[in-house]
Amino acid sequence: MKKTPCRIHISKVLSVSLFIFLLLSASVFSQEEVVSDEAATQVANTDQAANVAEVAAADIEGDPVAGKQIFNQNCAACHALNRKMTGPALANVQTRLQDEQGLGKEWLYKWIKNSPGFIASGDAYANQIYNEFNQAAMTAFPTLTNEDIDNVLAYTAAPPKAPAQAADAAVAAGGSGGSGSGISNELILGALVLVFGLLVVMLFLVNNTLKRIAAANGIVVEREKAEKRMPIWKAFANNQFLVLVSVVLLLLGGAYFAYGWMMQIGVDQGYAPIQPIHYSHRIHAGENKIECKYCHSSARVSKHSGIPSLNVCMNCHKSIYQVSEETLTEGKQEYGVDYNKEIKKLYAAVGWDEQNQKYTGESQPVEWIRIHNLPDFAYFNHSQHHIVGGIQCQECHGPVEEMEIMYQYSSLTMGWCINCHRETEVKVEGNAYYEKIHEELQKKYGVESFTAAQMGGIECGKCHY
């Protein structure tokens, strides 16, 4: 009687029947998908048409495709087309500069190739823009040729138009898809209930029919006889041996379950609290393969694995202000979460002003709920286990890279600790930490490899002091 992540086992039974129903309803889903695909291609087509028109109208020489590559490689860290980042938004930068400042391409060549030098030379607009963007120095790009810059300008002049429209369409499609699947789930459940109901009714009907047939054939169901017989519970109560045996069995069974129930008290296996910001380990550690220690950096050097401070989130989320379309739809449909809103929660907490790309200085602590708690009287050290012992995070924390919502995978009981110390062989090869004790234990026990327990890993004082 252990608490496991899947506590309600009836859900397993239901999921099997759900699967069967899903088989039947698959055709409905596939039709929906086809429709939304068509919508997507239509949007894409109109996009392309708009782009082509734009390029023709802008009359700027240069290859936007090559430009896009150069832009993504060199500029995109600080510039976006339609959004202010570290530097200004660059959509139609050439025409805008021409119209607003009367500055031509030559100005841009100079700026891009050597902006610090250009600012130092005292150009008025160069200094103005430098000060406007918090004096963030733009890297000089002397390696870019005029032709490269033309290509980039061609790309900025023909930005992918109407991304908002496409996004809206996709969101709408996603939304309807989400509600659609919700309805169909309810439908399936309803159908299940209906089928069970029908079965019960059928049983009654069959029973009645059988009785009627029996009556018609003149067979009397032996009711009266049965009533005359001694009721079974009376017979049972009269047999003292049976009573004794069943009482003993009941007590034993009760004790078994009571023991099981008492043993799970204080064990939080499967504990999965709702966190203030929906952070998906699946996306970060799984899909994007970010090292665990990137965020939990103190696991390398200390007892505590560390909850990352929000500046660590902002290392990436300064640039990543929204998730991709597919991720957004997936989140809404499968987990009921709008990931973009969660990123906004981060911005609110850390005090990041997206419009001006500045920290406001007004931050709020995020009250994460701690999942893995050891009792105060037990000592555990992350760096000792992970860095010295070479134990992977997943060995205790389970498949974190697949967890949408983090939960406690292991029981974290003393038995669990001891078991691992007894079974796990210490990785001594090439491990300077164990060199001396390895030599001594080799002499003492005459063994080449040993477990943590043999090294004293199950002595009380190792963890309780």
Added chain:
Amino acid sequence: MMDNFKKLGWLIGIFALLTACADKNSPNYQYMPNMYQPVGYETYEEVDFLPEGTEAQKPVENTIMRGWMPYGIENTPEGKEQARLLSSPLVANDSLTIAENEANGSQLYTIYCAICHGDKGNGQGYLVEREKILGVPSYDDAARNITVGTAFHTMEYGLNSMGSYASQMNTKEMWQVSQYVMKLKSEL
């Protein structure tokens, strides 16, 4: 027959009542909470009378940690030019220390830098490949002309879209990574 159904119903009801208490959103009961819960403050614990309501406090202003020296160069373009001339305080003449520093730097690089800058330092990390983060330069970019000093300076303060890594690594570790970055640059 109906009686049996009723009994079954009762059984299921009682079972449901018992199992309904298992709520994975709240922690389980504990036998002796006063032995389980620490008397002292736990890391990051909420403490209502402390500033910002948390156990985690910033160092008092104008104080530094024991054994740690401030970097001393400002986060400005001029500061960066100053940093360009710095040499790593770790560089020693014996090759063993250099190898150890590089090995450690390589491990840290894999954790913190490779996800964007790529395992080889060519700016093609996994996040760049997936187009999540764009515009990550290669270390051999001629215009940037990075040195061990600018690499450290950039890690200490961050630059544009890149954040500071001073909260994740200590000074020695950042110098080790800088040294490894220079090794990657020479191999590009």
